[in-house]
Amino acid sequence: MSIHEYLTTFHGLPVHHFPAPTPPEEELTPEQKRLREASGNPAEKALRELPAAESVAWSLAVQPWEAVETWTECFDRFRSHVDLSEVRALVVGSWGEAYESSSAPVLEKLLEHRAELPALRALFLGDMTSEDAEISWIQQSDVTALFTDFPRLEELGIRGGSALALSPVRHEKLRKLTIETGGLPAAVVRSVGASDFPALTHLELWLGTDEYGGDSTIADLAPLLAGERLPALTHLGLLDSEDQDLVAEAVATAPVVARLDSLDLSLGVLSDRGAEALLAAAPRLTHLRSLDLHYNFLTDEVRERLRTALEPAGVALDLDEADAESWDDGDTTHRFVSVGE
Numbered sequence: 001m002s003i004h005e006y007l008t009t010f011h012g013l014p015v016h017h018f019p020a021p022t023p024p025e026e027e028l029t030p031e032q033k034r035l036r037e038a039s040g041n042p043a044e045k046a047l048r049e050l051p052a053a054e055s056v057a058w059s060l061a062v063q064p065w066e067a068v069e070t071w072t073e074c075f076d077r078f079r080s081h082v083d084l085s086e087v088r089a090l091v092v093g094s095w096g097e098a099y100e101s102s103s104a105p106v107l108e109k110l111l112e113h114r115a116e117l118p119a120l121r122a123l124f125l126g127d128m129t130s131e132d133a134e135i136s137w138i139q140q141s142d143v144t145a146l147f148t149d150f151p152r153l154e155e156l157g158i159r160g161g162s163a164l165a166l167s168p169v170r171h172e173k174l175r176k177l178t179i180e181t182g183g184l185p186a187a188v189v190r191s192v193g194a195s196d197f198p199a200l201t202h203l204e205l206w207l208g209t210d211e212y213g214g215d216s217t218i219a220d221l222a223p224l225l226a227g228e229r230l231p232a233l234t235h236l237g238l239l240d241s242e243d244q245d246l247v248a249e250a251v252a253t254a255p256v257v258a259r260l261d262s263l264d265l266s267l268g269v270l271s272d273r274g275a276e277a278l279l280a281a282a283p284r285l286t287h288l289r290s291l292d293l294h295y296n297f298l299t300d301e302v303r304e305r306l307r308t309a310l311e312p313a314g315v316a317l318d319l320d321e322a323d324a325e326s327w328d329d330g331d332t333t334h335r336f337v338s339v340g341e
Contacts, residue, residue: 010057064132090117090120092124098160123155125158126160135160136212154199164179168194177197185216190220192205197230205239207241221247222250225251236256236264239266240268240337244271245277246274248265252285267294270298272299279309289314
């Protein structure tokens with residue numbers, strides 16, 4: 001997923017943006033009035049040509065500026081045009097000024113109508129780019145009810161860590177969980193580690209920086225790395241950490257690695273120190289199909305040693321520096337994660 005553009009596919013389905021409402025006649029510009037007279041109302045035409053409810057992932061969003069409706073009003077309008085009972089995937093985009101108002105009303109609306117969504121299997125909460133709100137500005141809320149009240153959910157994606165909260169849960173069906181932040185609260189990391197996800201195969205956490213709320217420690221990651229509550233896990237991503245070297249050192253000898261097919265330690269401040277830990281553990285990593293380390297601060301020598309140790313075993317390595325950002329003030333070199341603010 002990219003935070004610089006909106007989702008185009010989700011849960012194996014193309015994303016379809018539910019059309020915005022028709023602006024009142026008095027708010028139209030002369031050119032808009034002329035076009036409406038010439039070709040009819042485009043919003044009404046879009047509503048007449050909606051795809052089948054089950055064939056797409058529906059994106060519902062309202063602009064953070066000059067919005068003509070609230071997100072909950074958008075959802076009500078969606079209900080009046082689309083059969084909720086057939087909807088398989090929902091993408092929640094901007095709910096207005098998401099840098100000032102939280103996702104709580106969105107969750108309340110979804111929970112209010114959860115009985116009407118028996119086919120819902122995937123939900124993404126916070127599909128926004130920086131033009132809507134910087135990732136660290138997105139005001140989330142307590143998302144525990146998404147786990148407890150949607151027991152058939154198979155995929156859940158969340159973007160934004162500010163005010164994000166979660167209590168430990170057990171979910172029998174969830175297969176993929178992704179939380180993208182510029183700073184993931186330690187309490188959320190601990191709750192994920194204390195949760196039971198017997199069907200989860202894909203876990204991805206963007207840890208971020210302390211400056212933006214990412215205050216977790218390696219000790220907070222220990223339950224995840226033990227893997228006892230994640231018996232089906234085959235992909236683990238612990239990304240975007242300002243302590244990526246410490247993460248790499250902990251992951252290198254973690255019990256959970258033995259059952260993984262793919263491992264993602266990208267987007268953070270990974271240097272030769274963390275890579276040396278991976279090299280020392282290379283015999284335990286040769287079963288991986290892929291190891292993603294892109295966006296890094298590795299020297300050419302260490303990068304080549306990683307290739308020599310792992311690529312002959314068939315491990316697909318991504319070692320692209322990807323414009324890793326740093327600056328030198330004369331005394332110290334400052335390195336930055338890929339996604340912060």
